[in-house]
Amino acid sequence: xxxxxxxxxxxxxxxxxxxxxxxxxxxxxxxxxxxxxxxxxxxxxxxxxxxxxxxxxxxxxxxxxxxxxxxxxxxxxxxxxxxxxxxxxxxxxxxxxxxxxxxxxxxxxxxxxxxxxxxxxxxxxxxxxxxxxxxxxxxxxxxxxxxxxxxxxxxxxxxxxxxxxxxxxxxxxxxxxxxxxxxxxxxxxxxxxxxxxxxxxxxxxxxxxxxxxxxxxxxxxxxxxxxxxxxxxxxxxxxxxxxxxxxxxxxxxxxxxxxxxxxxxxxxxxxxxxxxxxxxxxxxxxxxxxxxxxxxxxxxxxxxxxxxxxxxxxxxxxxxxxxxxxxxxxxxxxxxxxxxxxxxxxxxxxxxxxxxxxxxxxxxxxxxxxxxxxxxxxxxxxxxxxxxxxxxxxxxxxxxxxxxxxxxxxxxxxxxxxxxxxxxxxxxxxxxxxxxxxxxxxxxxxxxxxxxxxxxxxxxxxxxxxxxxxxxxxxxxxxxxxxxxxxx
Numbered sequence: 316x317x318x319x320x321x322x323x324x325x326x327x328x329x330x331x332x333x334x335x336x337x338x339x340x341x342x343x344x345x346x347x348x349x350x351x352x353x354x355x356x357x358x359x360x361x362x363x364x365x366x367x368x369x370x371x372x373x374x375x376x377x378x379x380x381x382x383x384x385x386x387x388x389x390x391x392x393x394x395x396x397x398x399x400x401x402x403x404x405x406x407x408x409x410x411x412x413x414x415x416x417x418x419x420x421x422x423x424x425x426x427x428x429x430x431x432x433x434x435x436x437x438x439x440x441x442x443x444x445x446x447x448x449x450x451x452x453x454x455x456x457x458x459x460x461x462x463x464x465x466x467x468x469x470x471x472x473x474x475x476x477x478x479x480x481x482x483x484x485x486x487x488x489x490x491x492x493x494x495x496x497x498x499x500x501x502x503x504x505x506x507x508x509x510x511x512x513x514x515x516x517x518x519x520x521x522x523x524x525x526x527x528x529x530x531x532x533x534x535x536x537x538x539x540x541x542x543x544x545x546x547x548x549x550x551x552x553x554x555x556x557x558x559x560x561x562x563x564x565x566x567x568x569x570x571x572x573x574x575x576x577x578x579x580x581x582x583x584x585x586x587x588x589x590x591x592x593x594x595x596x597x598x599x600x601x602x603x604x605x606x607x608x609x610x611x612x613x614x615x616x617x618x619x620x621x622x623x624x625x626x627x628x629x630x631x632x633x634x635x636x637x638x639x640x641x642x643x644x645x646x647x648x649x650x651x652x653x654x655x656x657x658x659x660x661x662x663x664x665x666x667x668x669x670x671x672x673x674x675x676x677x678x679x680x681x682x683x684x685x686x687x688x689x690x691x692x693x694x695x696x697x698x699x700x701x702x703x704x705x706x707x708x709x710x711x712x713x714x715x716x717x718x719x720x721x722x723x724x725x726x727x728x729x730x731x732x733x734x735x736x737x738x739x740x741x742x743x744x745x746x747x748x749x750x751x752x753x754x755x756x757x758x759x760x761x762x763x764x765x766x767x768x769x770x771x772x773x774x775x776x777x778x779x780x781x782x783x784x785x786x787x788x789x790x791x792x793x794x795x796x797x798x799x800x801x802x803x
Contacts, residue, residue: 354439355447356385363436364388365456367409367426373458377528383455385446392444396437399428405669405690405727410568412688413697418672419684419779421700424465424570466506466571469609471498473588474512477605480530484597488739491534493542493587503579503613507562508571509534513604530602532741534565535592540585557581561625563661564749565606566694573698575658578621578753579613594739621753624655628713629663629747634737636667636721636744643667645717645746650710654760657705657779658751660685661696662717665744666727667735670718673748677711677781684779691727691741696750702770705779706763717746765790 354360364372364382372378382388388395398408403415411427413420428436439445475494511529540558560581563572574580588608628649636643662671672686684705685697699705707713722731729742737744755763764786767777777783 353445353447354435354442355445355451356388356439357447357449358451359435359447360388360439361385362453363428363432365453367428369456369458370426370463371409389444389446392440396440399433399436403688405688405692405725407688410690410693410695412690412695414686414688417683417686419699419703419705421703423573423698423700464508464510464609466508466573466609466611469508470612471496471502471610473497473608473610475588475606477603478530478595480595480597480602480604482597482600484595486532486594486596486740488592488594490591491536491588491593493539493589496538496582496586496588498582498584498586501581501583502610502615503617503619504574504582504610505576505579505613506571506573506611507580508609509565509569510607510609511567511604512607513602515598515600515602515604528598529567530595530598530604531565531606532567532594532596533592534590534594534606536565536588536590537561538582538586539589540583540587542587542589557583560586563696563751564663566663568693568695570696572659572696572751574751575621575656575704575753576701578619578623578658579617580623581619582610620759621656621755624651624653624752624754626652627747628715629745630737631745631747632737634735634744634746636719636735638732638734639722641720641722641724643719643721645719647715647717647746649713651707651713652709653754654709654757655707655711656753656755656763657684657699657707658753659696659698660687661694661749661751662687662689662715663694663745663747663749664689664691664717664719666691666729666741667719667721667725667744668717668746669720669725671748672716673750674714674716675705675707675711675779675781676714677708680781682778682781698751699779702767703779706760706767706783707779708760708782709757711781713748715746715748719744761786 368378368382370376372380372382374381374383380387380391382391382395395408398406401407403412409426409428411425413422413425413427415427415430473494473496476492511531513528513530515528515530538560560583562580626649629647630645634645657673660673662668664671668689668691670686670688673684675682675684687695687697721728721733721735725731727741735743764780764783767780768774768783768787768790771777771783775784775787
């Protein structure tokens, strides 16, 4: 049996064991234990909604209804049960599609509900959605305004000029007018968040999608010094030139991007935000809109230790999706030219896309790092927690698998009878991992692995670090040698 197969079987056994344990706790164990306490809104449900739902579902927020009081929540109890119980698929709320039975499970900004919380919501709805004791109600969560930054208060906010998208305008692809960045010295950026700010509201009509509030579908952009210079196309996609720096793509519904603390991205004095790939779409009403770029800076004097990894993983030009067929697969591979840390995983598909997985292949060791569902209405990037970000040696093969559903069961598909290929429009297809990665020297890689092993004592296998087991054995051997020397 291959090591990769063993990994997957072990993970599957763990998942089955978890399901079996959960099932037993609700039946056999439950029959022997005292009755489970009632689940109430004030004690159990309100804290969940405050943490994971109110950021959109509040007065003036992006959700179609506020969920901040019992009176607001009670009519939606059954719908909340349904939407939170869907799992990591299109339509789940909150929109976070990570599959929790395989791969790495620690991510930044994870709003999802645990299995226990999903079960609480279901039990509450099924038992009549009781209010509970008012004394158990947590204080109302205070929101600064509708434009709260998830990265915290930015050190710099840069705004594009307003655009107007008419109610029934066709989709448009084009450029933006370059936007000057008002800084008087070079700064390194630890996090960036992009927000669309417009005069659209949920209540004044429009289409019943996330697009009802937004008209910028995506913006692929760079920061560039010296706009009168002729810059090679290759440079626009890399950070090899300090005067031309690439940044994560902005897409509708996207969460913030965090860079590795040792690999902050350079924002140079005299730079402009430049893009020749803006996609706007109508929302069913006239909308005046602009983007705001929020940057969190590293301290002055900061210097990065790692460099950005610039290589492609995916396929945007040669895709063949058959009509009226589900579970179609796409595959793409990339060989790492240097030791690499994976900072985030960001599946990018189009309307037929339903799922993507990321695997790391090292010899016969195959580790599934992440599997996530996909909903083209809500684009998500999944930033690994710092202590679990994959550490992969030079020569590792990264493998992404995309799953496509071109049938009537996929509500995002306009007409599933049609064959579809590659293209910019949502009814055509892309298949790319847009995640962030950094390259390291061999010495830095070894140092990172030693730190990872030290943080996981007793573990011979660390998911996302195929050579950590070797390092663990080396560290143990070194410790034994030191001990023997001390005893002599």
